[in-house]
Amino acid sequence: MDFNDSPEEAAYREKARAWLVENAAAHRVEHGEPKPTTPEHMAAAKAWQARKAAAGYACITWPAAIGGGGGTPIQSVIFSQEEAKAGVSYGYFTIGLGMCVPTVMAFGDDATKQRFVSPAVKGEEIxxxxxxxxxxxxxxxxxxxxxxxxxxxxxxxxxxxxxxxxxxxxxxxxxxxxxxxxxxxxxxxxxxxxxxxxxxxxxxxxxxxxxxxxxxxxxxxxxxxxxxxxxxxxxxxxxxxxxALVTLMNERLAVGGSAGPDYRQVMELARGLPGVNGPALKDQAFRENLADWYVNSQGLKFTRFRTMTALSRGQTPGPESSIGKIISANQLQDLANTAVEALGEYGILTDPSLAPMEAAFQQSLMWAPGLRIAGGTDEILKNIIAERVLGLPGDVRADKDVAFKDMPTGR
Known part of the structure; x- marks a missing residue:
């Protein structure tokens, strides 16, 4: 693996960063206002998507002729990293541009592609x-x-x-x-x-x-x-x-990582929480959990570096996204559960204005189980890794050659 940007990639990162410095401030949502899915929040998201599209930063890997940036996968990764740092990422377009519209592009006729691709890139349609x-x-x-x-x-x-x-x-x-x-x-x-x-x-x-x-x-x-x-x-x-397989593979790539607090935030929280003998950070069982989360986080980081290295070299990434989703989703749930338990009676607070760290751990605890289902459950992804990556025998499928109408329904 190469952990460093190539000279070309470094130049692109500086260009993207400069553009974000100039343009992101006017589109950043401060202190959670307006609230997501409200008309005001939706308008802010569409305005930001339109500005990115005009500058060639929306759908960077898609051809410029259909509204994309005409760039490379590694450039798309670099811009996403810098956009996240700038605090202007919106989620409305992830499913459409990451899963649905690529399926339309792969299987739709010319009229369908001409009608839908460009408006989606510009954020006009979701x-x-x-x-x-x-x-x-x-x-x-x-x-x-x-x-x-x-x-x-x-x-x-x-x-x-x-x-x-x-x-x-x-x-x-x-x-x-x-x-x-x-x-x-x-x-x-x-x-x-x-x-x-x-x-x-x-x-x-x-x-x-x-x-x-x-x-x-x-x-x-x-x-x-x-x-x-x-x-x-x-x-x-x-x-x-x-x-559907084309859509599902794009979905699993899109949800391969999980947003939310990591070991750094829970370590900071534990510094100020009382434990049995001093701060919770001094508790041996808690420290063992913290060490596990750190090791997993480093493994995920280097696995993503493998993906970025492959993209940088013009190669197709391997099965890292499926592995990443299983690890990150389970870790998010475990980490959030431990943090909420450590908060004691304050763990029941979900109001960001009252709960420690703006209720980040409470929100993650309620979201993490869904992340373990979205894009393929843990069990489905483990089967994929076992059968398609490791070459292990497939599950027995008694319904493989049975007409759907003849399948038992349990009635």
Whole structure:
């Protein structure tokens, strides 16, 4: 691994840093105001995305002809690092630009790409991903939302009925990609098809889910006779699983790291907390946990350096993102749980104006379990690493050759 920027990369970092110094201050949200998902916060996010796009800093690796920066993957990593330091990162566009629009670019026709890519890059339109279902759990291919042709011709419209759940941002998104079942007479992975849809269509109903953190980021989404044109199809009929894999790989890369406090913040907290014999930082059991978190953090840092080194050399990164998500999500949950317990009665406070460190540990404790599910559960990712990286035998799949309609339902 090479821990240092090359001369070209260092020059790009300085250029990006100078641009951020000049432009970021006017778009930075101070002290949590305005609140996320409010119209004011959304307007600030869109204004920042538009400014980045105009300067070539939005979707840096995409061709300039479609609104991207025409740059390299390592340049994208460098700008993201500097943008995070500048405190102007917004999350509204992560799913659309990191997962949905790349799928549209890979499988949509020319008219679809021309219509949607540039507005998404500029932040004018926001996308969501509609995969998970109540009866499917971690098994995306077990979905039951149906799409049926309304007519016999190859260009006949499709009618979608069913439900999705845990859809991030559905209530404020303009468009989405949806995976549906179009053929129940074949095994579950072979009867799927993907479409893009208009989230503002009256046949689409979004019901925000009230989270224990107080947020409403996720949604239940219901389709009642949603009519879509065949031109909205992404990929061939029945090829939806192949299309979905492209989206899922992008998703796992996007959630490979976890935001939130790390060992440094919990160490600082422990300096001022009373323990059995002095500050909690002097407690031996706590110090052992701290050492574990430090070792894991260093391992994650060097694993990310491996990814950056590969990108810097023009290579394709390996399976580091799957490993990183498993480690970082579990560590965030463990770290936050320990910190909240150490806070004693103050651990129940979730108001940032009252809780130590603006309730960062309380928020992380409520968010971490979801991070262990998003982008593939721990178990799914361990199977991927075992089977596709280590070459271990695959799990036994009794339903591999069973038509979806014949699968037991538990009724």
């Amino acid at each position: 996308w969501c991903q509609l995969f998970s279902e109540p009866a499917g759990g971690s098994d995306v291919a077990a979905l039951r939302t149906r799409a049926v042709r309304d007519g016999d011709g190859p260009d006949a419209d499709w009618v979608i009925n069913g439900q999705k759940v845990w859809t991030t941002g559905a209530h404020y998104c303009d468009y989405g990609i949806v995976l549906v079942r179009t053929d129940p007479d074949v095994p579950k992975h072979k009867g799927l098809t993907m479409f893009w849809i208009d989230m503002r269509d009256p046949a689409v109903e979004c019901r925000p889910i009230h989270q224990m953190s107080g947020g409403r980021d996720f949604n239940e989404v219901y389709f009642t006779d949603l009519r879509v044109k065949d031109s909205q199809r992404l990929g061939a009929v029945g090829d939806g699983w192949k299309v």
